[in-house]
Amino acid sequence: MQQWLNEDLGRGDLSAAALVGCSGEAHWLAKQAGVFCGGSLAKTIFHCLDPSLKIQLLVNDGDAITAGQRVLDIEGAATAMVAAERTALNLAMRLSGIATATAALVKQLEGTGVRLADTRKTSPGLRIFEKYASRCGGAYNHRVGLDDAAMLKENHLAWAGGIQNAIAAIRTNAPWPARVIVEAETAEEAKAAIAAGADAILLDEFSVAELQQLVPQLRSLALKRGSPVLLEASGINPEQIRAYASSGIDLISSSAACTRSSWLDLSMRFHTNKG
Incomplete structure (x- = not known):
């Protein structure tokens, strides 16, 4: 996860200078209905930059959420929250999109006794997370790798x-x-x-x-x-x-839930106070 953060941070967040001394609260807002996934991973990403950030997950991975629902609260230094925001949101939106698309297919199979499984058509480097999202949507994992x-x-x-x-x-x-x-x-x-x-x-x-x-x-x-x-x-x-x-x-x-799904739209809203 640190590698994902480093990809975005490069030699350092140039906007951080405008936030020195700022702290406060923020929350994640669902902009559309779906199945949430990636909360615990997002929490880990934020803590990679600042372990002192206080993060409360308001929903569990696999929970159905509605448009306008708050799914996560976070409090602490603004520099860390802003720097980790995009990486954490990107991952959660991607995984939530897969979980949402998976749940829609699983729903169509209700009462049939037939199970839905995912495939190895996943993003390189993200397989374990995308297959986790598939499980959150109600599917079974097919082979995780060639050794299964x-x-x-x-x-x-x-x-x-x-x-x-x-x-x-x-x-x-x-x-x-x-x-x-x-x-x-x-x-x-x-x-x-x-x-x-x-x-x-x-x-x-x-x-x-x-x-x-x-x-x-x-x-x-x-x-x-x-x-x-x-x-x-x-x-x-x-x-x-x-x-x-x-x-x-x-x-x-x-593979449709992984290869054809759209990201679930989530956003982060800040309530920053000058420290």
């Missing part, structure tokens, strides 16, 4: 010589608890993955109608082999997410 599970995609399968060879190599070399997920672009690939012993199938860019026909077939194949398989839909149109849930899948993964 083995996911075999088109290139893996082509270079390994097919699904059977790829899965066999992973089973031989990976720790025994590792799960193997196969991304399937056709019904034939999905069926072959189950036959080869995959733990989960990511059904990529299938239509709702195609999934409604394919899912029962895959369930039957998994039953015959004697072990369950998790079925995940990806590459979907977020506007049709509830229709996809009707196909009988277990999970929908989508």
Whole structure:
């Protein structure tokens, strides 16, 4: 976080000279409704510059907020509050935007039993925070990194010589608890993955109608082999997410909340007194 502050401060805040001796109070105001996220991170950013700042979070990460609502109060030296303001707000607005967009998708899945998961399409350096925002919005985290599970995609399968060879190599070399997920672009690939012993199938860019026909077939194949398989839909149109849930899948993964969301508008208002 200090690196983020240094990016903005450079060789020092040139406006600080106008604030020497000033102290007082400020608050964060939500300018639109949404789901708040990033309060504890913002608090840490402010304290990186001045540990003596008094900060009170008025809402918790994951709470729904309304336009005009105060979400944070802060008191202390104006120089530190002004210098850290933009970095703290930028992070909270970005994360709140993701949490808000995620919550909207999760709401559409209510009552279906289908879970929403995020993806690895995150901003470099911010993955852990953006995935945290996804959790605050009600989604589950998919792989945080490549070491969480083995996911075999088109290139893996082509270079390994097919699904059977790829899965066999992973089973031989990976720790025994590792799960193997196969991304399937056709019904034939999905069926072959189950036959080869995959733990989960990511059904990529299938239509709702195609999934409604394919899912029962895959369930039957998994039953015959004697072990369950998790079925995940990806590459979907977020506007049709509830229709996809009707196909009988277990999970929908989508990057939309992270890659297409807007920042939630927050601002900081000062009440500064001359010390």
